[in-house]
Amino acid sequence: MTNERMTNPDNPPGRSPTSWLRFAAPQQFYPLAGRLAPWFACTAAVLTVVGLYIGFFVAPTDFQQGEVYRVIFIHVPAAWMSMFIYLVMAFWAAVGLVMNTRLSFIMSQALAPTGAMFCFVALWTGALWGKPTWGTYWVWDARLTSQLLLLFLYFGFIALTRAIEDPRRADRAGAIIALVGAVNVPIIYFSVQWWNTLHQGASVSLTKAPSMASTMLAGMLLMSIAAWMYSIAVALWRVRALILERERHTEWVGEVLEAEGRAR
Amino acid sequence: MQWESWSAFWQMGGAGVYVWACYGLTLALIVAELVLVIRRRKDTVTRLLRWRRAVGKDVGGQGARVESVE
């Protein structure tokens, strides 16, 4: 831990070539992220177009639910992504705490707003799908309820990291709450499911579709991958802004900024 | 092809309101997020340029370098 903090005597913090884990990574990652992000964004756009085409024009009408099931092409990807992003956030938080690397904290903070956005989308589409299918916008279904609690966890993480002014403390405090939340997500899911079965008997299952056509599945998977690519692209863009902010003392950020200033 | 006409497509078998509300909101959120991300980057660059002009070129060397004791 302390070895990484060692720097060359002539280099103030942030410029050391030896401690790649701590300092060089943001510097190298910044241009890399800038190059990669457009590719992810383009892939996401192409996959979305293909996925939506399959979803709306190839996939057949569901014989039970009719056309309204077509919400599935955003509902399920959004729900998957919201949970997956939280786990990835917790993973980066753990990496940051163990390896003491700034970039990992930045990653987890860059992912949070996108995760919260998908979480909200999953809730919104779930409610709008519920109205025509179950006749009500909201049931205290285990899935919807855990999704709601996940949204609160996202809000908590974002609020905490924004409220603490010292970036180093914000990084670490956010990492701890992300990990505590990740430990709790399965517990919350399990407890809500338990509570739900006791209170309501068999609950209505959103994704239980015994006769799901392969084209429906294909559309859903394509849209999921698109959502994944989109999240990566947006997170990379956000990481770039955060890196500039955090590394503003360094020479290389100065050069980047001057180049940006000239380009304007 | 699933649809007889465009109006059938928009109506979604009667569930058009729900389906398009879902897709509309998702689209709006994604566009909003992209706009925010781009705006944030621009803001950061402008703010940091201003900040660097304010503190001078040698931002990394602000702290006193303490060579020796005595």
Added chain:
Amino acid sequence: MLAVSELACLKGDRLLFRGLSFSLEPGELLRVAGPNGVGKTSLLRLLAGLTQPEAGEVRWHGTPLARAREDFHRGLLYLGHAAALNDLLTPLENLRFACAAAGDEAEETACVRALERIGLAAQLDLPARVLSQGQRRRVGLARLFLSAARPLWILDEPFTALDVNAVADLAATLSAHCEAGGAVMLTTHQEAPFARAPRVLDLGGRAC
């Protein structure tokens, strides 16, 4: 005893100091000097292990602090800006708790003796909230008499709010600790009558 190499400290947006290297040997009294805001308190907190340096490292008897934490904290007495007094407790209760929390044996008689020695015999059983600034400072300093076994003392502005006699007495105590093979590191804005002139570490030398 304590070796510091290439230390840098960042506070919020500002780099307080960098490239700071020095060592502290038994018997030494080191005074950290410099104007307000130059990072004296930050340096002491960093050396005590309360915060992490931005770059560089601190070694305790040759081992980096992160790996020698327990041993280091057993040999350290740090008294910060705040006196660590709870207003609802008496000086005696505060002192006994401070010792117990630090992991020291805290005999009641020894604590009473320490408080009497520092001139608080009359305030032993008053709640701390009625004490004056100088008296509060003294309660914290009473730990010095119970911490002879801890070789390294790091004191942030120990002379603040003390009267002339108390300053002389404290200076004598610190000098005696160094004589006995301990080391003291402190910040102060006032001159104190030490037996031997302290070594000075000037942080403000090239500050902007």
Added chain:
Amino acid sequence: MLTVFLAVLRRDLLLSWRGRADLLVTLAFFVIVVCLFPFGVGAETNQLRAIAPGVLWVAALLASLLSLHRLFAQDHADGTLEQLLLSSEPAVSWVAGKVVAYWLTTGLPLVVAAPGLALLFDVEQGALPVLTFSLALGTPILALLGAVGAALTLGVRGGGMLLALLILPLYVPVLIFGAGAVEAWLGGTGATAHLLLLGGGLAGALALAPWACAAALRIAME
């Protein structure tokens, strides 16, 4: 290790005793929140009986949140926390001491008062031991999780509200199993499974929360 635990425990209990008016606030809040419900939902006995476990548990949960942000605030302000972090003893020991003292002064009164309040809702007398037991197992979990939140939000502006946002979602499983235990007993299925899960949760929280809390306090010093 045990000395530090006991020293912190004794001191915090003594401090609570010296400021005992504050203790009553938590209990009074609990009683008042519980008593508000009949005004809101109507005094129909069957309905009150049905919602009683949930009402008591939600009220206990809110009451235990009430003074949580003060858990480390005083020690942070007067420098005691610095000294504790510089102790050569493991931080877990004194964190545990503080949490135990906090539970004894805010959680235990709720556990004791709950059966009496349950009678106001005409809960079957046989369910009262289950209620007490579930609260006795559940409120320590609330205190342990809450301590992590209190440490994370220490000295942060708007800390109180932030603390609620951080911690309340994590409290949901405790609420489900706690209130569920009483309902399961009343429903005739037996509360053993719920109470076992609560016990497991308590063991897990005891094993993890003090470490997380100590780490958060170290971070808060930066």
